[in-house]
Amino acid sequence: MCLACLTGPMMVAPIASARPEIFPAQAPAPGWLGPDALGATITWTGCAGIVLDYEGTKICFDPFVSNPGVVDALLRPAKSKSDLVQRAFGGVAAAFVGHTHWDHAMDVAEIARGNPDAVVYGSETTTEICRRQGVSERQVHTVVDGETRTIGPFTVEAVASQHGIVPIANKIDVLELRGTGMPRSPFRWPRGQVFSYRVAFGGRTFYLHTSAGFEDEPFARQQPVDVVIACLAARQGTPDYIARLGRQLQPKVIIPCHHDNFLKPVDDKPQPVPRLEWPVFLEDCLELTSKYGTRLVQLPRGRTVEF
Numbered sequence: 001m002c003l004a005c006l007t008g009p010m011m012v013a014p015i016a017s018a019r020p021e022i023f024p025a026q027a028p029a030p031g032w033l034g035p036d037a038l039g040a041t042i043t044w045t046g047c048a049g050i051v052l053d054y055e056g057t058k059i060c061f062d063p064f065v066s067n068p069g070v071v072d073a074l075l076r077p078a079k080s081k082s083d084l085v086q087r088a089f090g091g092v093a094a095a096f097v098g099h100t101h102w103d104h105a106m107d108v109a110e111i112a113r114g115n116p117d118a119v120v121y122g123s124e125t126t127t128e129i130c131r132r133q134g135v136s137e138r139q140v141h142t143v144v145d146g147e148t149r150t151i152g153p154f155t156v157e158a159v160a161s162q163h164g165i166v167p168i169a170n171k172i173d174v175l176e177l178r179g180t181g182m183p184r185s186p187f188r189w190p191r192g193q194v195f196s197y198r199v200a201f202g203g204r205t206f207y208l209h210t211s212a213g214f215e216d217e218p219f220a221r222q223q224p225v226d227v228v229i230a231c232l233a234a235r236q237g238t239p240d241y242i243a244r245l246g247r248q249l250q251p252k253v254i255i256p257c258h259h260d261n262f263l264k265p266v267d268d269k270p271q272p273v274p275r276l277e278w279p280v281f282l283e284d285c286l287e288l289t290s291k292y293g294t295r296l297v298q299l300p301r302g303r304t305v306e307f
């Protein structure tokens with residue numbers, strides 16, 4: 001028996017097993033956002049998708065559940081899976097889009113079709129790609145940095161931001177919508193301008209950091225929040241990413257998102273996104289805990305969680 005085998009179970013296992021797994025099946029224990037329940041719910045629908053539901057109003061962010069596989073994403077026109085989209089986002093009053101890449105925006109036109117009173121908020125590129133899919137002017141609204149919108153009990157501020165740096169893909173990324181028709185395939189969907197969203201409701205504030213970059217000035221005006229929902233994909237190119245979120249927002253809770261592989265169907269067991277570097281993220285969270293008392297809270301994908 002080698003030394004590693006001998007010492008492994010004694011020295012490594014207890015530390016490793018104490019670490020939170022990447023995709024827990026259980027919801028966080030009640031009281032995860034303080035002892036007084038608000039009567040609201042949050043659902044992480046996969047990728048950067050989040051649904052908030054409070055006082056009978058439901059809004060969503062970066063709603064995407066159609067998850068085409070790699071062949072469809074590269075070679076075929078984008079096609080939403082209506083049943084999955086309605087199951088996840090049926091009844092929403094608004095959909096806020098961080099940027100227009102397909103893994104954030106591919107399902108918003110389908111949401112607008114299935115929810116005729118819903119309005120899609122996002123960049124010029126987001127609203128234009130909706131129009132090109134037949135969404136009416138009444139159902140789209142282009143946001144600008146610092147703009148706030150009120151939807152029922154929610155006040156949502158658009159905060160100009162930047163995309164995380166994706167190695168190689170960055171070099172072939174489509175930035176703006178060209179020509180007149182739709183992009184040939186999901187992979188060709190343009191990025192457009194990037195926004196994060198700050199959401200206040202019921203005395204709580206959430207910050208949805210939808211992609212792992214920063215726009216310095218808009219981010220510098222942000223005040224502390226209760227919850228930051230942090231995109232983990234492609235964060236390695238942004239120096240001190242989690243530390244910087246912590247310094248500016250001093251969150252009570254950090255919730256990871258965009259850490260599942262969105263080329264796999266949403267009803268399968270979640271797999272990590274390439275280069276997730278989960279242990280590094282956990283170390284970064286410990287740093288936030290020591291400085292601001294931040295707690296890591298994980299939402300099981302597709303499961304509605306109360307708070």
Ligand SMILES: [Zn+2]
Pocket residue numbers: 099101163191211
């Ligand atoms: Zn993107």
Ligand SMILES: [Zn+2]
Pocket residue numbers: 048101103104233258
């Ligand atoms: Zn993305």
